[in-house]
Amino acid sequence: xxxxxxxxxxxxxxxxxxxxxxxxxxxxxxxxxxxxxxxxxxxxxxxxxxxxxxxxxxxxxxxxxxxxxxxxxxxxxxxxxxxxxx
Amino acid sequence: xxxxxxxxxxxxxxxxxxxxxxxxxxxxxxxxxxxxxxxxxxxxxxxxxxxxxxxxxxxxxxxxxxxxxxxxxxxxxxxxxxxxxx
Numbered sequence: 001x002x003x004x005x006x007x008x009x010x011x012x013x014x015x016x017x018x019x020x021x022x023x024x025x026x027x028x029x030x031x032x033x034x035x036x037x038x039x040x041x042x043x044x045x046x047x048x049x050x051x052x053x054x055x056x057x058x059x060x061x062x063x064x065x066x067x068x069x070x071x072x073x074x075x076x077x078x079x080x081x082x083x084x085x086x
Numbered sequence: 087x088x089x090x091x092x093x094x095x096x097x098x099x100x101x102x103x104x105x106x107x108x109x110x111x112x113x114x115x116x117x118x119x120x121x122x123x124x125x126x127x128x129x130x131x132x133x134x135x136x137x138x139x140x141x142x143x144x145x146x147x148x149x150x151x152x153x154x155x156x157x158x159x160x161x162x163x164x165x166x167x168x169x170x171x172x
Contacts (some may be wrong), residue, residue, distance in 0.1 A: 037127035
């Protein structure tokens, strides 16, 4: 299962669709965002995805954690959201 | 139970302590943030609060929703995080 990576320019509806799609297949999804703008986009996508999946009868919750990722040889702290059924 | 309001200048450790305190008392907490910077602060506080409460034997999860709030006579969209035990 691939981690869904969100940037500050990601469209929330596209990210929400990806979250819902991965969740339907795996009953779990992971979303990663770096920086305030990307985190905010990720959260808005989670609200939308929650609505999409509720229509399918799934109630999702998430748990955030810090993860270190390497980008262009530099270590940055990302936030990873684990999405699971309640 | 009061909603914990997070701004862009809120200290994450202070917010995390407030979340953990409210959760210990009510087995539920609500956190509200408006704007990308505040949402990012709220998420970092949620990661910290998750750690604090894990030490107490609680595993918490979050569910985000949009809420309209009125500030200075203008309607703005906030994100509210509901924190509950898994």
